[in-house]
Amino acid sequence: xxxxxxxxxxxxxxxxxxxxxxxxxxxxxxxxxxxxxxxxxxxxxxxxxxxxxxxxxxxxxxxxxxxxxxxxxxxxxxxxxxxxxxxxxxxxxxxxxxxxxxxxxxxxxxxxxxxxxxxxxxxxxxxxxxxxxxxxxxxxxxxxxxxxxxxxxxxxxxxxxxxxxxxxxxxxxxxxxxxxxxxxxxxxxxxxxxxxxxxxxxxxxxxxxxxxxxxxxxxxxxxxxxxxxxxxxxxxxxxxxxxxxxxxxxxxxxxxxxxxxxxxxxxxxxxxxxxxxxxxxxxxxxxxxxxxxxxxxxxxxxxxxxxxxxxxxxxxxxxxxxxxxxxxxxxxxxxxxxxxxxxxxxxxxxxxxxxxxxxxxxxxxxxxxxxxxxxxxxxxxxxxxxxxxxxxxxxxxxxxxxxxxxxxxxxxxxxxxxxxxxxxxxxxxxxxxxxxxxxxxxxxxxxxxxxxxxxxxxxxx
Ligand code: ADP
Numbered sequence: 260x261x262x263x264x265x266x267x268x269x270x271x272x273x274x275x276x277x278x279x280x281x282x283x284x285x286x287x288x289x290x291x292x293x294x295x296x297x298x299x300x301x302x303x304x305x306x307x308x309x310x311x312x313x314x315x316x317x318x319x320x321x322x323x324x325x326x327x328x329x330x331x332x333x334x335x336x337x338x339x340x341x342x343x344x345x346x347x348x349x350x351x352x353x354x355x356x357x358x359x360x361x362x363x364x365x366x367x368x369x370x371x372x373x374x375x376x377x378x379x380x381x382x383x384x385x386x387x388x389x390x391x392x393x394x395x396x397x398x399x400x401x402x403x404x405x406x407x408x409x410x411x412x413x414x415x416x417x418x419x420x421x422x423x424x425x426x427x428x429x430x431x432x433x434x435x436x437x438x439x440x441x442x443x444x445x446x447x448x449x450x451x452x453x454x455x456x457x458x459x460x461x462x463x464x465x466x467x468x469x470x471x472x473x474x475x476x477x478x479x480x481x482x483x484x485x486x487x488x489x490x491x492x493x494x495x496x497x498x499x500x501x502x503x504x505x506x507x508x509x510x511x512x513x514x515x516x517x518x519x520x521x522x523x524x525x526x527x528x529x530x531x532x533x534x535x536x537x538x539x540x541x542x543x544x545x546x547x548x549x550x551x552x553x554x555x556x557x558x559x560x561x562x563x564x565x566x567x568x569x570x571x572x573x574x575x576x577x578x579x580x581x582x583x584x585x586x587x588x589x590x591x592x593x594x595x596x597x598x599x600x601x602x603x604x605x606x607x608x609x610x611x612x613x614x615x616x617x618x619x620x621x622x623x624x625x626x627x628x629x630x631x632x633x634x635x636x637x638x639x640x641x642x643x644x645x646x647x648x649x650x651x652x653x654x655x656x657x658x659x660x661x662x663x664x665x666x667x668x669x670x671x672x673x674x675x676x677x678x679x680x681x682x683x684x685x686x687x688x689x690x691x692x693x694x695x696x697x698x699x700x701x702x703x704x705x706x707x708x709x710x711x712x713x714x715x716x717x718x719x720x
Contacts, residue, residue, distance in 0.1 A: 394481030398427045414481050440466050461488040500668035508540040550684040557691040564607040568719040571601050571636050578615040582623050590628035596635040604645050604716040610692045617685040618649040618712045625653035650711040656704040665690045
């Protein structure tokens, strides 16, 4: 079509052409005229009629084009509002509509570019927030939560839906956190605190007020310090346990020395008895120091395992023979049940003998006279490992102690009161050694019905 300017030039021509056509039509029909005036009148009316029809037709075409464009624009705007990109108007003709279309297409292209950038930015932010280990919440000026990441939802044990648009106090719930937030609101500056939620969650909370252009709000960061806290507790317990364990034999030694100084030295049989006690306490101390050193060596990984293809019998026979005299003294039967054709395992023989010795020593220590200890080995169902078990007919282990007996220094009350004593390190060492072999160690026991310790060792292929 024509541009606006061209229309202005073309319109008088069209009118002239229509008018002339009307005149011509009237001239062609002139024989029917009875007078000249009537002929002229007819020519004028015909030309005017044709002109009117032409103008109406042109106006209709123009109006139709305009409304089609408007309809297209409306449809495109609807699509863009619905998030559909790439909406463009195709017709690009040289007129006003063409200019409008060009501008509209430029607008949609720019908007699409912005939307793409924003979407990418939003996606990156959302991924960051989703996979962030720390919890993060954003509350608006009134304290309404407008954003919460999955870590925060997990730490606060709340669903995202329950948190959004609810007050921060309702979401964080814990009184120490609420106090922290109220302090932050009052003083309008960052607040930091370590908060213990329940018995198993230790958080560091940081609440920061922020102002961004006209928006004010609060950023809450929650860092889970529970693993660090657990490590600290283990270290504290370890130091307190070791001090306690060392104090007992040292106190006993001091008592022996004092008794000897107070005159027992002049009584040779008594002196001998006291020296025997001193020797026993020194043995206990030596064993404890050795076991502690062994534990720290295994934990630090400084002394690597000497893994070799080893026959299961090589791991069990030496410990059994070592403990046989003590078992005999305690009137306890020791049985080895070793099937033929067991595949060899991949193990550090010396270390694994230590595991077997620790388990056997406990079994001998706790099994009363007349009891029985059975050492058994078998291939597991998947034929990937050998399972070795040490079962006794001793007093068994109380259910409350079962989850803790592999911890360093853990001893049941019964064990504490026994004269043989023990460091409480034997099972911790056994667990470390077995796990360093990619094996597993566990116990099954019912109080009064004996105990069964199991461990696995991968077979050598
Ligand atoms: P300890 O040097 O005290 O024996 P361990 O780490 O070897 O230390 O064992 C930890 C605790 O596990 C023992 O004090 C005892 O309470 C329990 N325990 C281990 N083996 C047996 C067993 N065969 N029968 C009963 N209790 C056992």
